[in-house]
Amino acid sequence: MTGHLASIGRVWLRNAWVYRDRWYYGLLPNFFEPVFYLLGMGVGLGFYVSTGGAFDGDYLGFIIPGLIAAAAMNGASFETTYNVFVKLHFGKIYDATIATPVGIEDVTLGEAAWAITRAVIYGGVFLLVTLAFGTAFDARLLGALVAIALVGFAFSALGLAFTSVVPTIDLFSYYFTLFLTPSFLFSDIFFPVAERFPPILATVAEFTPLYRSVQLMRGVMQNGGEGVLLDAGYLLAFGIAFLAFAVWRMRKRMIQ
Amino acid sequence: MGVSAMTTPTPEAISTPTVVRATNLSKRYGSFTAVDGVTFEVHQGEVLGLLGPNGAGKSTTMRMLYQVTPPSGGELELFGMRSGLDARRIKGRLGVVPQIDNLDEELSVRDNLRITARYHGLTPAESRRKAEALLAFAELEAKATVEVRALSGGMKRRLTLARGLVADPDLVILDEPTTGLDPQVRLTLWDKMDDLKRRGATLLMSTHYMDEAERLCDRLLIMDGGRIVAEGTPRGLIHASLPPFVVEGRLIGGDDTPFRALAVEDARDFVRSGDRVSVFVRDGADALARVLEGGADADRTFVRPSNLEDLFLRLTGHGLRE
Numbered sequence: 149m150t151g152h153l154a155s156i157g158r159v160w161l162r163n164a165w166v167y168r169d170r171w172y173y174g175l176l177p178n179f180f181e182p183v184f185y186l187l188g189m190g191v192g193l194g195f196y197v198s199t200g201g202a203f204d205g206d207y208l209g210f211i212i213p214g215l216i217a218a219a220a221m222n223g224a225s226f227e228t229t230y231n232v233f234v235k236l237h238f239g240k241i242y243d244a245t246i247a248t249p250v251g252i253e254d255v256t257l258g259e260a261a262w263a264i265t266r267a268v269i270y271g272g273v274f275l276l277v278t279l280a281f282g283t284a285f286d287a288r289l290l291g292a293l294v295a296i297a298l299v300g301f302a303f304s305a306l307g308l309a310f311t312s313v314v315p316t317i318d319l320f321s322y323y324f325t326l327f328l329t330p331s332f333l334f335s336d337i338f339f340p341v342a343e344r345f346p347p348i349l350a351t352v353a354e355f356t357p358l359y360r361s362v363q364l365m366r367g368v369m370q371n372g373g374e375g376v377l378l379d380a381g382y383l384l385a386f387g388i389a390f391l392a393f394a395v396w397r398m399r400k401r402m403i404q
Numbered sequence: 405m406g407v408s409a410m411t412t413p414t415p416e417a418i419s420t421p422t423v424v425r426a427t428n429l430s431k432r433y434g435s436f437t438a439v440d441g442v443t444f445e446v447h448q449g450e451v452l453g454l455l456g457p458n459g460a461g462k463s464t465t466m467r468m469l470y471q472v473t474p475p476s477g478g479e480l481e482l483f484g485m486r487s488g489l490d491a492r493r494i495k496g497r498l499g500v501v502p503q504i505d506n507l508d509e510e511l512s513v514r515d516n517l518r519i520t521a522r523y524h525g526l527t528p529a530e531s532r533r534k535a536e537a538l539l540a541f542a543e544l545e546a547k548a549t550v551e552v553r554a555l556s557g558g559m560k561r562r563l564t565l566a567r568g569l570v571a572d573p574d575l576v577i578l579d580e581p582t583t584g585l586d587p588q589v590r591l592t593l594w595d596k597m598d599d600l601k602r603r604g605a606t607l608l609m610s611t612h613y614m615d616e617a618e619r620l621c622d623r624l625l626i627m628d629g630g631r632i633v634a635e636g637t638p639r640g641l642i643h644a645s646l647p648p649f650v651v652e653g654r655l656i657g658g659d660d661t662p663f664r665a666l667a668v669e670d671a672r673d674f675v676r677s678g679d680r681v682s683v684f685v686r687d688g689a690d691a692l693a694r695v696l697e698g699g700a701d702a703d704r705t706f707v708r709p710s711n712l713e714d715l716f717l718r719l720t721g722h723g724l725r726e
């Protein structure tokens with residue numbers, strides 16, 4: 149058990165070393181993405197839509213938690229799709245790793261751990277930027293960081309599960325365009341889905357991981373913790389289920 | 405650095421001089437049998453070669469040994485431990501140099517060594533020390549901070565070899581360590597492997613180069629079609645199955661009478677394919693003199709010692725590289 153934990157940690161460490169050597173390349177995009185979203189959607193568009201309803205006169209404030217959740221989702225998703233796929237198929241570095249005492253399970257869990265780290269970095273920077281747009285500097289920031297990690301966990305598990313089954317890198321556009329993009333648009337980040345779409349569609353949306361992530365983030369940042377245990381429990385269970393699937397598939401793929 | 409575990413054998417190693425014991429080991433992929441019931445042992449301190457053409461089952465056999473391919477049948481034990489059950493501990497005592505370089509292109513040369521050392525459970529300080537020692541061994545000190553993608557093919561191969569030594573392995577598995585390399589790069593790699601041999605390392609290597617097998621291996625398993633077709637020392641194998649010399653000639657006008665005049669002990673000692681004739685004989689000089697006397701063209705006739713390629717052809721009916 150401790151052997152496995154150590155192995156998982158070393159797979160994480162390998163990624164941290166790579167990141168250590170090139171983190172600054174990602175820093176500016178990471179910083180400006182929230183700035184652009186908050187300016188464009190919040191300050192710009194928000195001026196016209198802040199007239200009432202769910203937004204309560206503060207559209208910018210309404211979208212901030214959801215955008216942070218989406219940032220965490222994106223951080224975890226890129227890491228576990230394109231990056232893991234390249235290591236799996238082109239670099240073949242996992243072949244080298246599993247010829248050491250590190251097993252394929254350790255590799256899979258180590259990648260998940262690293263993707264969570266990336267989600268926390270990415271979402272965390274986003275969170276910090278929102279401080280300049282009205283997010284209060286108080287203890288809720290810590291809760292938000294934990295929530296970001298949970299979102300990262302759920303999406304790293306899902307990303308790994310997807311990567312473990314796709315035969316070619318071209319199929320990731322399905323994942324991004326047909327799943328993550330609609331998730332981004334219909335998860336209550338920008339408007340309450342239930343108020344605009346038939347109940348059946350709203351119900352479908354409510355069961356998607358990003359919707360629950362947005363609810364969790366709002367609960368932690370704005371609603372005094374209301375309903376967060378349910379959302380956190382959902383993301384945890386979702387993550388565990390898909391991670392278990394990913395571990396099983398990766399073993400099938402690598403050990404043959 | 406390197407193989408200190410060799411010079412100070414553990415108590416376990418003393419009681420089990422047999423490092424690998426494979427009994428009737430096989431691997432099937434669907435209805436295709438890649439490895440077909442091989443039985444062999446690897447003994448401590450020896451260099452055992454798997455010699456065979458592409459598709460013979462060499463890599464699959466090795467992958468079963470280093471625990472990334474589960475056998476379909478038979479028994480396999482390494483260091484006295486059952487394969488599969490103790491995969492983690494078994495892999496901890498192995499060094500693997502795979503057929504295709506799978507270095508980490510996103511890390512520097514030094515970090516490739518360091519992370520592999522960490523995977524083997526070495527502390528950060530030990531890993532750093534190990535990496536420096538192996539950089540020297542692989543003559544890559546000047547490239548320590550360079551990214552792997554900037555290395556030449558030969559350098560990559562040396563780094564892959566060095567990476568296989570980070571854990572002071574009790575057995576190093578090398579899958580076609582010099583395939584596809586330039587002749588002079590092969591020579592440097594052979595030197596490195598000689599180095600390991602002198603330190604008493606136990607090596608299992610595959611190759612389809614008979615010169616490599618003859619030069620480096622103490623003992624050979626000749627594989628073809630997933631089976632072991634012969635086993636022995638390189639010289640012993642040849643001597644057991646073939647006369648020591650071959651008279652070879654190119655015929656003009658298809659007349660092979662001078663060669664036919666040589667008495668052979670076995671019908672298979674006379675081989676003719678197209679306008680080429682090879683005759684296996686006990687006394688090379690005498691045979692050469694006789695075919696020349698008989699009218700063979702002196703410019704197109706010569707004697708050489710029989711080799712593993714001849715043996716392979718004799719055993720399987722086809723060459724090592726086709």
Ligand SMILES: Nc1ncnc2c1ncn2[C@@H]1O[C@H](COP(=O)(O)OP(=O)(O)O)[C@@H](O)[C@H]1O
Nearest residue numbers: 404433438456457458459460461462463464465
């Ligand atoms: N994962 C696999 N699935 C199906 N067939 C395989 C697989 N791996 C190897 N083989 C087949 O098994 C045979 C032996 O392959 P291999 O062990 O790589 O031979 P060698 O290393 O001697 O060239 C080959 O015919 C190869 O195509």
Ligand SMILES: [Mg+2]
Nearest residue numbers: 462463464503
């Ligand atoms: Mg091979």
